[in-house]
Amino acid sequence: MHWSMVEGTPLGTIWVVASAQGVLRVIFGEDGEREWAEVQTAHPGMERREDGLAAQAIAQILEYLRGTRKTFTVPLDLRGTxxxxxxxxxxxxxxxxxxxxxxxxxxxxxxxxxxxxxxxxxxxxxxxxxxxxxxxxxxxxxxxxxxxxxxxxxxxxxxxxxxxxxx
Structure with a gap:
């Protein structure tokens, strides 16, 4: 797993976590720092990368926030019921x-x-x-x-x- 982040967006800091298969988590907002700390504790071996799926997701989210993207193409790794x-x-x-x-x-x-x-x-x-x-x-x-x-x-x-x- 790896992660990337960007600060200073209209949503505040955004963290993205990805596996080799796709994006696992997008974190921001009121509880963002707490959620990010929980993810780091649960996955201590994560590596920060400025390339790969997490960085691609950040780039697409920034395009969306600028109004230049309406759909997302980054693969997702959905885990839930x-x-x-x-x-x-x-x-x-x-x-x-x-x-x-x-x-x-x-x-x-x-x-x-x-x-x-x-x-x-x-x-x-x-x-x-x-x-x-x-x-x-x-x-x-x-x-x-x-x-x-x-x-x-x-x-x-x-x-x-x-x-x-x-x-």
């Missing part, structure tokens, strides 16, 4: 500049009763931005939660041209 991976895969299909509700996402995966479980799966999303969980909102257009903080969710949606009437 079958349900989580299903939710994340469907979330990855939400187009740039569009939002869906937790209930709609649950319906799309064939589990219309599972809106709360969908929210929990999105809360465990290890790849925010790359898997755009910020595009999933609560009923009536309310913002809902976000791992990086609600202000960052609102900022990301604004970047994509989405404005929510209700916060």
């Amino acid at each position: 079958a349900f989580q991976r299903r939710v994340w895969a469907e979330t990855a299909r939400i187009p740039y500049g569009q939002v869906v509700t937790y209930a709609e996402l649950a319906r799309r995966i064939g589990r219309p009763e599972a809106a709360r479980a969908v929210g929990q799966a999105l809360g465990a999303n290890p790849l925010p931005i790359l898997i755009p969980c910020h595009r999933v909102v609560a009923a009536e257009g309310r913002l809902g939660g976000y791992t990086g903080g609600r202000h960052l969710k609102r900022w990301l949606l604004h970047l994509e041209g989405v404005s929510l009437a209700v916060g």
Whole structure:
């Protein structure tokens, strides 16, 4: 495993961790430093690299933040339950500049009763931005939660041209 990071972005510091297969984690936001410390403790042999998949992901995220990228091509190494991976895969299909509700996402995966479980799966999303969980909102257009903080969710949606009437 290896990692890369960038400071001074609109999201603050962003850390990306990758395996040989793909990107494992994207970390930023309110709890970013704590999460990064946990990852370092869990994987003490990680090497910082300015090339490879982590650096590619950083470059693509920076392009996205500048408004010049709408989709991501870096490979992902998704690790989660079958349900989580299903939710994340469907979330990855939400187009740039569009939002869906937790209930709609649950319906799309064939589990219309599972809106709360969908929210929990999105809360465990290890790849925010790359898997755009910020595009999933609560009923009536309310913002809902976000791992990086609600202000960052609102900022990301604004970047994509989405404005929510209700916060």
